Amino acid sequence: MIIIELYLSFLKIGAFSIGGGYVMLPLIQLEIIENRAWLTLPEFLNILAIAEMTPGPVAINSATFIGYQAGGFWGAAFATAGVVTPSLVLMVAAATLLSRFYENRWVQACLDGLRPAVLALIASAAIFVAESAVVDVLSATFFATAMALLLLTRIHPVLALLLAATAGIIFYL
Amino acid sequence: MSKGVAMRQHLEVRLFLTFFLIGATTFGGGYAMLPIIHREVVLRHRWLEEDEFINVLAVAHSSPGAVAVNSAVFIGCKLRGFRGAMAALLGAVLPSFFVILAIAVFLNHYAEHPAAVAAFAGIRPAIAALIIAAMIKLGKPTLKKPVKLVYILGFLVLSAGFNVHPVVIILLGAASGLLLAYLGDNGEKKGEQM
Numbered sequence: 001m002i003i004i005e006l007y008l009s010f011l012k013i014g015a016f017s018i019g020g021g022y023v024m025l026p027l028i029q030l031e032i033i034e035n036r037a038w039l040t041l042p043e044f045l046n047i048l049a050i051a052e053m054t055p056g057p058v059a060i061n062s063a064t065f066i067g068y069q070a071g072g073f074w075g076a077a078f079a080t081a082g083v084v085t086p087s088l089v090l091m092v093a094a095a096t097l098l099s100r101f102y103e104n105r106w107v108q109a110c111l112d113g114l115r116p117a118v119l120a121l122i123a124s125a126a127i128f129v130a131e132s133a134v135v136d137v138l139s140a141t142f143f144a145t146a147m148a149l150l151l152l153t154r155i156h157p158v159l160a161l162l163l164a165a166t167a168g169i170i171f172y173l
Numbered sequence: 174m175s176k177g178v179a180m181r182q183h184l185e186v187r188l189f190l191t192f193f194l195i196g197a198t199t200f201g202g203g204y205a206m207l208p209i210i211h212r213e214v215v216l217r218h219r220w221l222e223e224d225e226f227i228n229v230l231a232v233a234h235s236s237p238g239a240v241a242v243n244s245a246v247f248i249g250c251k252l253r254g255f256r257g258a259m260a261a262l263l264g265a266v267l268p269s270f271f272v273i274l275a276i277a278v279f280l281n282h283y284a285e286h287p288a289a290v291a292a293f294a295g296i297r298p299a300i301a302a303l304i305i306a307a308m309i310k311l312g313k314p315t316l317k318k319p320v321k322l323v324y325i326l327g328f329l330v331l332s333a334g335f336n337v338h339p340v341v342i343i344l345l346g347a348a349s350g351l352l353l354a355y356l357g358d359n360g361e362k363k364g365e366q367m
Binding site for chain 2: 106117130134171
């Protein structure tokens with residue numbers, strides 16, 4: 001049953017992506033593209049672009065989109081439910097127990113070690129996207145321009161992506 | 174500061190509507206949602222104190238799942254138990270769900286259009302830049318410490334170079350933190366944080 005498989009796959013992705021949506025990218029890559037082949041890499045990159053340009057968390061957007069591609073409306077519903085299930089269970093537990101475990105120094109030590117790991121996973125996601133997106137001089141120019149705009153100016157990310165889309169239509173069409 | 178009975182009865186509804194509005198209007202992923210959640214929950218509705226909100230963020234950030242979704246569930250649960258958690262969760266998730274659904278239906282018809290193909294060819298390199306920029310912004314406090322930078326590079330080599338599974342990277346990260354704390358206990362000063 002593809003709906004159940006979608007739910008379980010995204011449950012797994014949700015349960016192991018500590019630190020937010022971008023950490024999910026390597027997991028989605030492995031689980032959805034390589035293991036399940038529900039999606040090709042270019043399709044996935046399009047979804048990322050759309051997830052960035054639409055409201056809401058990237059994780060939810062990706063789950064809904066991939067779920068729809070693989071299993072229609074119910075696929076989208078079950079994939080989205082899967083990706084938020086760990087949040088629901090863990091956060092309800094945490095809200096109840098917070099004061100007791102958050103101050104614990106071993107928990108703090110864990111979090112301290114997790115931060116570099118999470119950042120490395122995000123960087124790894126960027127490399128993964130760049131490998132297939134930055135392929136020639138033109139796309140490298142797009143990449144460098146976007147990088148400069150995002151780091152040096154206060155440009156809104158959505159505006160940067162719209163500019164990139166416009167540039168794509170001008171230079172590739 | 175006590176709220177009226179009518180207000181309290183409708184707290185679930187207000188939680189849902191507040192997070193629905195946040196979810197529907199915040200572009201650029203979950204991290205962009207956090208300042209808006211702060212404005213609505215702490216400044217406008219006064220559901221949480223300032224330092225309570227920081228605790229929520231810390232836990233939401235270090236637990237699995239989308240940070241914005243985690244925050245919504247946590248805040249909902251704190252205010253109204255499981256029902257509050259569900260109301261906030263649905264509010265935060267449904268706008269994305271329906272917008273993406275609409276786009277998915279639409280995109281299936283137009284994905285092959287030359288203009289769409291060209292637009293996405295332009296967008297893809299920008300996405301890579303966007304992720305790196307997000308990483309630099311998120312990592313600022315961590316990136317400033319040279320030791321942590323070494324860890325990041327080590328984990329990056331394992332992940333991108335050797336294709337080590339992300340879950341293993343996460344577990345290694347947690348283990349390294351515990352190990353460092355343990356060695357710190359036996360080595361230098363003891364019980365500093367107790």
